[in-house]
Amino acid sequence: xxxxxxxxxxxxxxxxxxxxxxxxxxxxxxxxxxxxxxxxxxxxxxxxxxxxxxxxxxxxxxxxxxxxxxxxxxxxxxxxxxxxxxxxxxxxxxxxxxxxxxxxxxxxxxxxxxxxxxxxxxxxxxxxxxxxxxxxxxxxxxxxxxxxxxxxxxxxxxxxxxxxxxxxxxxxxxxxxxxxxxxxxxx
Numbered sequence: 001x002x003x004x005x006x007x008x009x010x011x012x013x014x015x016x017x018x019x020x021x022x023x024x025x026x027x028x029x030x031x032x033x034x035x036x037x038x039x040x041x042x043x044x045x046x047x048x049x050x051x052x053x054x055x056x057x058x059x060x061x062x063x064x065x066x067x068x069x070x071x072x073x074x075x076x077x078x079x080x081x082x083x084x085x086x087x088x089x090x091x092x093x094x095x096x097x098x099x100x101x102x103x104x105x106x107x108x109x110x111x112x113x114x115x116x117x118x119x120x121x122x123x124x125x126x127x128x129x130x131x132x133x134x135x136x137x138x139x140x141x142x143x144x145x146x147x148x149x150x151x152x153x154x155x156x157x158x159x160x161x162x163x164x165x166x167x168x169x170x171x172x173x174x175x176x177x178x179x180x181x182x183x184x185x186x187x
Contacts, residue, residue, distance in 0.1 A: 004077065018057035022097055022104060025149055026053070032095075047091030054109075056086075056098040066133040067098050067105065068124065069112055077127035086131065087112045095144075104147040111142050 001009075023034040035050035037043050048054040058067055070086030087096060087109060096107045112134075115121065121132040140146065145155055 008076075014059070015057045018101070019055045021101065021149075022055045025104070025147060026097070026106075029147060029155060030145065047089075047093050052092045052094040054086075054093045054096050056096070058098055058100055061100045061136075062102065064133070065136050067136070067139050068131050069096075069098070069116065069134050070129055070131040071116060072130040074128045082130055087116060099147075102148065102150065104149070105139050105143040106145040106147070107139075107143050115142060 019036060023036060026032045026034055032053070033051065034053045034055070036055075037046060037049060056070070061067055071084070071088050072082035073085040074080075074082050084090065087093075093109050096109050096112055097104060098107070099105050115134060115138070116132055121134060121138075123130065123132050147155055
């Protein structure tokens with residue numbers, strides 16, 4: 001196995017553990033149950049999750065103060081075009097969740113797409129990814145909710161202007177038989 005393959009395998013596992021952590025937190029704190037697809041087939045055909053929520057672990061956020069919002073990717077470093085991914089993948093994603101174990105941002109997907117189109121943010125290109133850096137100061141007013149797992153109330157901020165839209169999206173993403181949620185504004 002090459003060094004890159006080992007690196008990718010480690011990053012994938014770290015992302016999956018974070019995805020499980022955030023899925024549990026979203027269910028417990030907000031009442032949003034994320035049904036993540038495990039197979040590549042369903043991920044490519046439908047999206048990252050049945051519920052239209054994509055979760056990304058940004059390991060560098062604490063050091064940089066920026067969220068890396070991916071727009072294109074390659075599975076391995078190679079010549080040729082990148083494939084659309086992240087916020088431009090065109091799947092069933094409605095909510096995009098990104099952060100680390102201390103601070104988790106929940107965005108309506110269209111909000112991140114609008115920020116990307118604005119051209120105000122620095123594009124970053126690596127051999128396997130293209131994206132832009134969203135400073136925390138710009139992320140906060142554009143997030144529907146910001147979760148802090150260690151904080152007493154765990155929902156440390158919600159954008160009142162976007163909150164109703166987030167509730168509507170969450171209700172649309174709910175599946176039959178799932179417990180009712182978002183009947184009250186988080187405290």
